[in-house]
Amino acid sequence: MADNVELNAGSGGAKIATDDDGTAQHQYVKVEFGGDGTFTKVTSTAGLPISEIGRAAVLHFQSSIPTTAGGTALASNACKEATVKNLLSNSAIIWVGITGVSASNGYELNPGEAITLKVNNTNLIYCLSASGSQTVCTIATN
Numbered sequence: 001m002a003d004n005v006e007l008n009a010g011s012g013g014a015k016i017a018t019d020d021d022g023t024a025q026h027q028y029v030k031v032e033f034g035g036d037g038t039f040t041k042v043t044s045t046a047g048l049p050i051s052e053i054g055r056a057a058v059l060h061f062q063s064s065i066p067t068t069a070g071g072t073a074l075a076s077n078a079c080k081e082a083t084v085k086n087l088l089s090n091s092a093i094i095w096v097g098i099t100g101v102s103a104s105n106g107y108e109l110n111p112g113e114a115i116t117l118k119v120n121n122t123n124l125i126y127c128l129s130a131s132g133s134q135t136v137c138t139i140a141t142n
Contacts, residue, residue, distance in 0.1 A: 021114040063127070065094055071101035071126030074138055082122050082140035085114035092131040101126045109136075 003020050003029075006033040007013035017028040031042040033049060041047045063074050075086070086109040095106025096115055106128060107115055117125060127136055 012138040017018065030068070055142050058139065059142070060137065061136050062137045064133050065095065065127045065129045065136055066133050067129050067131065069128075070099060071095070071097065071128040072129065073099070074122045074125045074136075076121055077121065077140060077142075078121055079140035079142045081116060081118050082125060082138055083114050083116040084109070084125060084138050086111050087135050088112040088138060090134040092129055092134050094134055094136055095128045095130070096129075097126055098124065099126050101128050103128070104137075 003018055003025075004015045004017050005018050005025055010029075018025040018142065019091040020026075030037040033042065033047060034040050038066045059077055059079070061075060063072070065072055069088040074082075084096055088111050092111075093103075095101050095103055096109055096117075097133055109115060119125060122138060122140055125138075
């Protein structure tokens with residue numbers, strides 16, 4: 001197949017730019033942005049605006065996790081995402097979930113394992129230790 005596709009084939013219609021990879025036509029497009037009725041072409045001097053290049057802040061803390069039935073909530077910190085890690089030096093499993101977390105319904109973290117969750121506050125994450133008091137570390141972005 002050849003590159004480019006003619007619209008209204010046989011009628012002499014406009015052509016759209018494409019690249020033929022041998023199995024399909026892939027359309028070339030130019031990126032633009034702007035409000036209704038306006039547009040700005042993205043060029044090497046007018047880049048695509050990015051509303052969020054990174055997170056506003058990073059926070060981190062450690063928590064002691066006992067064997068308390070139902071789990072223990074992590075400290076309250078506004079965030080968009082949090083990673084909880086069962087410290088490698090721990091000797092027991094940590095179960096992660098919501099209030100009421102248990103060995104039969106929690107997400108199991110062996111020592112050294114971690115889980116990342118999209119939450120708006122770290123206090124929505126509950127942890128339960130399988131044995132004795134263990135420590136988890138948390139890093140989050142907001």
